Amino acid sequence: MNAPIVNPALTKNQALVFDALNRAEGPMSAYTILDKLRDHGFRAPLQVYRALDKLTEFGLVHRLESLNAFVACAHRDHECCGGAHGHGHGTVAFAICESCNQVIEFHDHEVDHRLEDWARGKGFKPAKTTIEIRGLCEKCAA
């Protein structure tokens, strides 16, 4: 019961961090993750940051810039776009509730295209795009 969601390609530390994020309700800071994993042998921030770097690189985890925190990717394999290598998508956007900390991950082609067009027009070469909406989710706005 409650078996960890594990990607076999992950190292032990990566799997532990990924699992902690998957179990969490909302985003967690690196130090919060560290505290959750002390029982599993984690002692230093770098252990967490190194795992997070890789997980982010794999697209399994996203960093929320406006929170300095991390969430597990909400996408699942079969997703709409860019899924060439089984995992992969365009720019992901986040709606972050400042009351209950719920994070909704979504994707909007049109927004993507507009930003790409703008960049093309300016000769700007995008590497990573951040879109984060902070506010109140439906429940909390009531």
Add this chain to the structure above:
Amino acid sequence: MNAPIVNPALTKNQALVFDALNRAEGPMSAYTILDKLRDHGFRAPLQVYRALDKLTEFGLVHRLESLNAFVACAHRDHECCGGAHGHGHGTVAFAICESCNQVIEFHDHEVDHRLEDWARGKGFKPAKTTIEIRGLCEKCAA
């Protein structure tokens, strides 16, 4: 010559911080600003952060979430939209060159609308939206 751009409503500290940002080529961290203002009597981070809070509230300064840094607003009064109170605009987006640190501030109605529509559809009430594209500017991409 080179007279400070001053908004008369600002306090001394706010004006100093705003001026420092206006003179700067690119974004500055709070601590960088602090260092630049030591000659003007600044001694502690809080002096900078308090000024930045107000300037951000006034819409004169933007925070770049992905850099933990600040830039003077590139808009000038007469701008396109939302300019009800002389200053005011929808969501502002930034393109940040990771090579030369140049920041281009822009605005796209269409993107705004799409995000607003998404939020309306979800019952989400946006408070603040962050859009930041990191990459290489035209010159640096060459």
Add this chain to the structure above:
DNA sequence: ATGGCACACGTTATAGCATAACGCAATTGA
């Protein structure tokens, strides 16, 4: 098999970003 390489890991120390909590001074307006 062995030497070299790439990569993950562990540890200590340090750097960089941000705010809490206190008290004082000036301004405003009832």
Add this chain to the structure above:
DNA sequence: TCAATTGCGTTATGCTATAACGTGTGCCAT
């Protein structure tokens, strides 16, 4: 005048992130 508000200065602290070092392991070309 008194109270409320706002800005200011200071000290201390907390949170976020990386530098620099060394170890161990697996791989594979020689």
